[in-house]
Amino acid sequence: MATKITKINQDTFMLTDKLIRVNQFLLCGEKRALLIDTGYGGEKFLRAVKKVTALPVTAANSHLHPDHSCGNYLFEEIYVGAADMPENGMPSNELAHSVAEYYRKNTHIPKAVINKVEKFGVMQPREEKYLPLPELMDLGGRKVRVLPCPGHTPGSVLFLDERDKTVYAGDAINPAFWAFTCPNTVFSAYADVWGSLKDKLCGYKEIRISHHTKPLDIGYIDAFMENLRSLTEKDGKLSFIKGGTKEPVYIYKKHNEKYGDMAVWAYPSQVR
Numbered sequence: 650m651a652t653k654i655t656k657i658n659q660d661t662f663m664l665t666d667k668l669i670r671v672n673q674f675l676l677c678g679e680k681r682a683l684l685i686d687t688g689y690g691g692e693k694f695l696r697a698v699k700k701v702t703a704l705p706v707t708a709a710n711s712h713l714h715p716d717h718s719c720g721n722y723l724f725e726e727i728y729v730g731a732a733d734m735p736e737n738g739m740p741s742n743e744l745a746h747s748v749a750e751y752y753r754k755n756t757h758i759p760k761a762v763i764n765k766v767e768k769f770g771v772m773q774p775r776e777e778k779y780l781p782l783p784e785l786m787d788l789g790g791r792k793v794r795v796l797p798c799p800g801h802t803p804g805s806v807l808f809l810d811e812r813d814k815t816v817y818a819g820d821a822i823n824p825a826f827w828a829f830t831c832p833n834t835v836f837s838a839y840a841d842v843w844g845s846l847k848d849k850l851c852g853y854k855e856i857r858i859s860h861h862t863k864p865l866d867i868g869y870i871d872a873f874m875e876n877l878r879s880l881t882e883k884d885g886k887l888s889f890i891k892g893g894t895k896e897p898v899y900i901y902k903k904h905n906e907k908y909g910d911m912a913v914w915a916y917p918s919q920v921r
């Protein structure tokens with residue numbers, strides 16, 4: 650798929666898949682480049698990476714969801730959060746299959762369309778080798794720290810670029826956070842996960858996320874935590890995901906004066 654290259658600064662780039670609109674990030678040091686997420690891969694994506702840097706590339710995933718990791722096959726080695734290592738199972742495959750099965754059985758949507766959408770929801774490792782992310786990645790004159798942030802998937806991580814004071818968060822925080830992809834995540838516990846990371850994020854300025862091209866400012870974390878702690882079942886409306894999930898998926902939403910609507914997609918049992 651076609652990839653748009655956006656230069657964030659002289660050695661930091663955002664690579665956006667034009668169809669699915671998911672961002673990958675390339676951080677170049679003096680010796681290596683770190684590629685955060687591989688999107689859906691493809692020759693055009695690989696060409697975009699090579700166009701941006703001639704450095705050896707270390708590829709890593711913010712988490713093992715298909716829109717972040719289907720391009721892993723383009724690299725010999727891939728780093729992921731320990732809890733998302735493939736031997737622990739693919740975090741979203743079962744969900745994608747069961748939702749697709751529901752739509753095949755209960756709707757008149759052409760099966761070819763459902764099958765195609767289902768493929769976008771499934772991640773299948775190939776020959777690439779998986780390694781657990783270290784706590785620190787040294788790119789040469791640029792260090793990136795890795796912090797586990799379990800909640801969207803068990804192995805979701807944050808990448809902290811110490812030089813630019815930027816956090817790369819994948820899907821771990823955003824205005825439409827998906828909690829139902831990890832049914833054990835309850836709102837208060839996930840707010841506590843972020844609370845426990847706050848000290849380590851002191852001095853950081855902004856957060857780059859996967860499904861918006863604009864960064865969030867670091868103050869978003871406090872608002873996100875407050876939202877998680879204040880949402881109740883009354884704030885929920887049924888989402889368009891109509892079946893095939895363990896419970897119905899609701900969108901729990903409140904409006905924040907500074908940041909606008911803050912939504913969490915979740916099962917009712919997660920709202921506590």
Ligand SMILES: [Zn+2]
Pocket residue numbers: 712714801820
């Ligand atoms: Zn995800």
